Amino acid sequence: MSGQAGGTGAPLRRVSPARQVLTLFGDYWGDADEPMPSGALVAALGDLGVKEAAARATLTRLTRLELLVSDRVGRRTTHRLSPRAAEIVAEEAAWLDSFGSAEPRWDGLWSVLAFSIPESRRDVRHSARSRLKWLGYAPLYDGVWISPLDTVAEAMAELRELGVADLTSMRASVETSTPDGPRSAWDLDEARREYDAFASELAESRGEAGPLALAERSRLMLGWQRFRGLDAGLPREVLPEGWPRVAVRAEFARRYDDLGPDAEERMRAHVGAIAPELVGAITQRRLSV
Secondary structure, X not given: XXXXXXXXXXXXXXXXXXXXXXXXXXXXXXXXXXXXXXXXXXHHHHHOOOOHHHHHHHHHHHHHOXXXXXXXXXXXXXXXXXXXXXXXXXXXXXXHXXXXXXXXXXXXXXXXXXXXXXOOOXXXXXXXXXXXXXXXXXXXXXXXXXXXXXXXXXXXXXXXXXXXXXXXXXXXXXXXXXXXXXXXXXXXXXXXXHHHHHHHHHHHOOOOOHHHHHHXXXXXXXXXXXXXXXXXXXXXXXXXXXXOHHHHHHHHHHHHHHXXXXXXXHHHHHHHOOOHHHHHHOOOOOOOO
């Protein structure tokens, strides 16, 4: 459903349509009280390489999934985030503002979760793993997940919500017999390769983007969001020397902010073509460097 990013020649990484839509809301409609004109959203998705029919089908599907709320006033259809989707966007914004902006402080303790889910409840097992990875956890052993972040209470709440009854948690010092210790739970080699690849993309993203700025900015934002599942935010004390998170984030934030004015102007054009009175609702989002 996604291809070339608005004609820039830079391929848009494969991402879910929901992620594309939520990213557009977060970047350009995060502070607006009014719903977004659906035609403007379809036009913006077109910049991201999504054809009109596929874009409209995506909006219908996300409304059915209760991530969007659709309204109709006269001949104009609008969409806004559902309360559930608004929470997702707000949580993502908090991660974007903090992840990689500085090296996290660490008390030397690990969050440890031990739990058992029967094989017959595969759907619960899948959901539990997905939620724990989203919180920065990784499996040290089968049924034992760890994170350097002090998020035990949040993780316990997520697992209880899924109906996981056999569950133990603690904050503790962890030692293992493996050469890399607890950090072996994460594939740091893959994360490093992705950082190197993304740094190369940033280096190639130069010059004035003009009308293509929205596509280029979204491409880079969607690329950066991938590190949510690749880098759990491990503290410097347990990472290989020269870990690139902070340096790459700083370059990403600079490029994202540089593209901001032109990207917002492009979004104003999409909105203004349908509802000129709403062009002032476009969010001016910047990342701290």
